[in-house]
Amino acid sequence: MSYFQNIWTRRSLILIFAINDLKIRYRNSVLGFFWTVLEPLLMFSVLYVVFTQLFKNDIPDYGLYLLLGLVMWGMFSRATSMGTGSIIGKGGIVTKIYFPRAILPISACITAFLMMAFEFTVFFAFIIGLQFVPPITILFLPVLLVLEFVLVLAIALPLSVINVYYRDVQYIWGVVVHAGFFITPIFYLADIWPENIRQILFLNPMAQLINMAHNVALYNTLPTIEDMTYTIVVIFILLTIGYVVFRKYEGDLAQEL
DSSP states (O other), rough: HHHHHHHHTHHHHHHHHHHHHHHHHTTTTTSSTTHHHHHHHHHHHHHHHIIIIIIIOTTTTOOOOOOOHHHHHHHHHHHHHHHHHHHHHHHHHTHHHHHHTHHHHHHHHHHHHHHHHHHHHHHHHHHHHHTTTGGGGGGHHHHHHHHHHHHHHHHHHHHHHHHOHHHHHHHHHHHHHHHHHHHHSSSSEEEEEGGGHHHHHHTHHHHHHHHHHHHHHHHHHOOOOOHHHHHHHHHHHHHHHHHHHHHHHTTTHHHHO
8 A cells, every 4th residue: 555545645634633623723712713713813914004094005995905804814823833843743643553653744734625615704704894896817726725725744754754853843843834924925015125026925835826816816817827837836845845854764763762
């Protein structure tokens, strides 16, 4: 049986881990799952006031623009951070029971994806509340969300095993995520950057995905073939590298934990 078949036969275990992680995240919390939508709303409220009252901008439908960016970045941040700590967090199981270790970062990414799905209910509630009529191109948005899932998995796989050997990785990645928030067009248009800097920023596939999501969901603009091709190629290169790194270090995880 191949490694991928081994993982597929344990898909129910992946789902169990993902749902349990979601439950544990909000256990003993008064608001429970409501925090899933409250967290991006609080950030949205602060940034919306800042960038509509203190720093004027002329971004059309700015509230929806900002909320969509926050929801997608929240998925990226949570999935990669949870994925990084997924093996260490279940060290007791890893040392006692054999199963493909890739199940752990996969389930962490699924947990983050489920949380994003809850957050999208808020986004669509805003669409209704603001009486915004989404363009037909919004039907392309799920494709971008699937690509984002593959991207976070490509990052979570290698980070999850490297973090077992070098515990500083989780802290370094936290800094990278915080920095990435400000250099990704989440609450501003990429046009504010000079052309040469903008080209560098869009080497980041997450910046590409959020920019394309804004365009398809709000501005009736489909991604160009060049942008989609670049994003897909980069994501699958990262996934290949991540898989190779994961497989290389997977065998000695139980001894290191």
